[in-house]
Every structure is written in structure tokens, then in C-alpha cells.
Amino acid sequence: MTTIKTTLIATAFLACTVPAAMAEDCTPKHSFETVKPGTLSLVATTYRPATWIENGEIMGIEGEILKHVAAMECLEIEARPVDAAAGLNYITRGRADISAGGWYRTAERDKVLDFSAPLYLDQMAIVSTEDVNAFDELEGQPVGTVQGDLWVPELKTLFGSQLKLYPNFSASLQDLRNGRISANFASNSVIVNADSAGQLEGFYYNAVQPDERVAASMMPSQVGFPVPEGSADFQAAINADVQQLREDGTLAEILKRHGLEASAANVGDARFVQ
Numbered sequence: 001m002t003t004i005k006t007t008l009i010a011t012a013f014l015a016c017t018v019p020a021a022m023a024e025d026c027t028p029k030h031s032f033e034t035v036k037p038g039t040l041s042l043v044a045t046t047y048r049p050a051t052w053i054e055n056g057e058i059m060g061i062e063g064e065i066l067k068h069v070a071a072m073e074c075l076e077i078e079a080r081p082v083d084a085a086a087g088l089n090y091i092t093r094g095r096a097d098i099s100a101g102g103w104y105r106t107a108e109r110d111k112v113l114d115f116s117a118p119l120y121l122d123q124m125a126i127v128s129t130e131d132v133n134a135f136d137e138l139e140g141q142p143v144g145t146v147q148g149d150l151w152v153p154e155l156k157t158l159f160g161s162q163l164k165l166y167p168n169f170s171a172s173l174q175d176l177r178n179g180r181i182s183a184n185f186a187s188n189s190v191i192v193n194a195d196s197a198g199q200l201e202g203f204y205y206n207a208v209q210p211d212e213r214v215a216a217s218m219m220p221s222q223v224g225f226p227v228p229e230g231s232a233d234f235q236a237a238i239n240a241d242v243q244q245l246r247e248d249g250t251l252a253e254i255l256k257r258h259g260l261e262a263s264a265a266n267v268g269d270a271r272f273v274q
Contacts, residue, residue, distance in 0.1 A: 026074035030237035050102030118222035
């Protein structure tokens with residue numbers, strides 16, 4: 001989840017191509033254009049369990065979803081790892097078909113790109129050493145979150161200079177472990193993944209109590225795939241393919257494999273975080 005940047009961060013990226021499992025006589029379920037014919041060009045941030053790239057292969061919840069989509073549409077996957085700041089720039093500039101990385105569907109992002117229909121639900125949570133679950137309990141204390149997270153502007157208003165920003169969740173967790181911050185804010189999916197990997201021993205984690213000062217705390221957010229504006233046929237195909245995965249139970253199984261509840265697939269009506 002990142003805020004929109006208007007400039008591309010200059011860094012080295014490694015592009016990798018992962019063949020989709022398809023027969024020579026494969027017939028796509030839908031008709032649409034992609035940046036590169038016959039290829040699903042995607043960019044992915046490392047945001048476990050949503051996405052990461054391992055040995056040249058897109059992994060995670062959204063990685064599995066996109067592999068199913070690519071197979072249904074007879075496409076190869078070309079995955080490019082990017083940092084959080086670049087994850088949306090590739091889409092707004094038309095350099096990729098789709099972005100993966102636990103992106104919350106927000107009204108602000110929707111102004112400059114389009115989104116797929118909701119994939120699954122996620123919510124804001126707190127990791128701490130004192131078992132807190134409310135912003136007021138941390139007043140005047142140093143806290144952390146990943147730079148570009150949806151709630152950064154609102155947390156800056158609440159905590160001012162006490163808010164520390166990190167390049168990734170692991171870095172913020174290290175500072176929490178060393179006592180440099182009192183709590184760390186992240187999405188529930190990221191925290192559950194860290195817990196399953198044994199990284200949260202000695203810590204507490206809780207969903208954040210709803211607080212009108214931070215919109216993301218009010219209700220679970222819907223995660224979606226950012227796609228270029230005006231790609232109506234492509235969006236319709238992605239949405240139909242994901243809906244098939246939802247209806248046949250595949251999506252729920254993917255979520256469970258990565259530590260989330262199957263009920264996270266029940267997204268309700270599409271909405272945007274304001």
C-alpha cells in the first residue's frame with residue numbers, strides 16, 4: 001500500500017519472465033490488449049503475504065491469483081520487482097498491465113488509475129510490547145509504519161515527529177524489538193504472515209480500534225489490482241476471472257494457505273477508502 005508518487009524512483013530493477021501453464025491450443029477466456037502481446041506484464045512490491053518474487057517467480061496471495069488469471073487467458077507472466085514508490089508509477093505511465101502488492105482501493109488512487117474489483121479484505125493493526133489497540137494509548141510515544149502506507153498522512157497529524165517511517169515491515173519490527181519505537185502499524189495480513197514465520201515472539205498484535213481520525217481504522221479495506229485508466233476490456237476480464245476463483249472456492253483456499261481467514265474473500269460491495 002503506497003501513496004502515489006509523481007516521479008519514478010531511480011533504482012535497478014530485475015525483470016523476469018515466468019511462463020504460464022498453457023497448452024499450445026489454449027483459448028483465452030476473454031479478448032483484450034496487453035502492453036506486450038501474449039504477456040501479462042506486472043510489477044510487484046515485496047509485501048508478504050500479498051506478493052513477493054522468489055527465484056524469478058511471482059509468489060504470495062496475489063501471485064497465485066495472477067497465475068490462475070494468466071492460465072485462463074493464455075498469457076505468460078513477466079514480473080518486475082519494484083519498490084513501493086514505483087509500484088503505481090508503472091501503471092500510471094502505461095508501462096505495465098497490472099500492479100500487485102496489497103494495494104488498498106482508495107478514492108485518491110482512483111483519480112489517476114483504475115482498480116480491479118475487490119480481491120479480499122484487509123485491515124489496519126498494531127504490533128506492540130504492551131498489548132495496545134488504540135491510538136490514544138500511544139500518545140506522545142515514538143511509533144512506526146512503512147513509508148507510503150495508506151495511513152501515513154493521518155498518523156503524521158496524530159503523532160507528528162514521533163512517527164518514524166521505514167522502507168519495509170522488517171526494518172520497523174527491528175526498531176520495535178530494540179526499543180526505539182513503542183508500536184508499529186501495519187496491515188493485518190502482513191502481521192499475520194510475520195507471526196506465522198515466528199517473527200512476533202514477545203509481541204502483541206491487535207486490530208486497531210475504529211477512530212474517525214484514521215479512515216483505514218474504521219472498517220476493513222478492500223485490496224485490488226491497480227490497472228491503467230481506460231483498460232475496460234482488461235479490467236472486465238480480470239474481474240470475471242477473479243470472480244470465478246471466488247465462486248469455485250479457489251480464492252478462499254489461497255487466502256487460507258497464506259494465513260488469512262477464508263472469510264476475507266467475502267468482500268461485499270465495491271467501495272473506496274476516502
